[in-house]
Amino acid sequence: MFETHVDATYAWLGLAVVSVATAGVAATLPASPPPDASGVAHTVETVATGEYPATAEHGIAADRLRLTPRSVSLAGDGGRARVSLRGARITPIVPGEGSGARDRRLRRVLDGVPPDAVFDDPDALAAAARRARAADHGWRAAPERLTVRRIHYGGVHVTLVG
Template sequence: MFNIPVDAWYAWIGLSIAGITLIGAVSGLPTTKPPDAAAVATTIDRVGAAEYPATAEHPLTADAIRLGTYRIGLKSDAGTAHATLAFGPVTPVFSESNNSHDNHLRDILYGSPPTYVFDSEAAFLDAVTTAQANGMNVTWRPVDGPVVIRRVSWNDEDVVLVGV
């Protein structure tokens, strides 16, 4: 059909090069799928839209997270995924901060009532406002556990805290 003799050396070299190229292309493909940012966003939205105070955790397969007041991004070796939050704004809380307000918000995120941590509702709302303003300057941060989401209320103020 092609009139190439099977014992021709150039045919074997061409097939070898094509095979090596195919193996190289396949080995460069990711072996896992990118992290599922949409599932994390759905969990955050469900807690945020709850009628009463609620808490949830969502496990992560990502190496880094980018958490803003209205968006979330997850990154791993397999790729990057982003999702927009339907509920917002949320208050990002990160563990590596040295700010005392962030430490107080982290205590609330992990179960302390806001009335035990802050002296007044105004101090609580000031810490929330500061954390949300810092959430506008989002950067990639390492992931060391699941995403924790907590919706808390103080009088008529409802706040959704999200942290890793």
């Protein structure tokens, strides 16, 4: 009456192994989806390809951010996401700007100061933008919001992102 069937023992062992394997796979899955780099890229491209000066902001749900003149990359608990920009080149403005390739004047313009109040002439703006695009574009702590501003000063058209 209390006999153990050999087949039942193997079935229980097999079920236990499958359960442990399933739990292991579930534990390795990310807890959250990857950051939304395509949404950020869409906001950047909408402003960058516009005909007129414009400003936009986009919220970021990521831990780290990498901006280059041709791409936006985000990283967080859910992984990494990178999107190439198809429109005009952007000018990344990184936090903690100092002298040299990182120009505080560009940060002021991104924050809303008119370019003619910050730069002596359009050539000075173009030179500062070139230096910012050529600077190091490494990973940085991501802010809560990304600001995109397209400006026109004389014949110079620049899209600042920071």
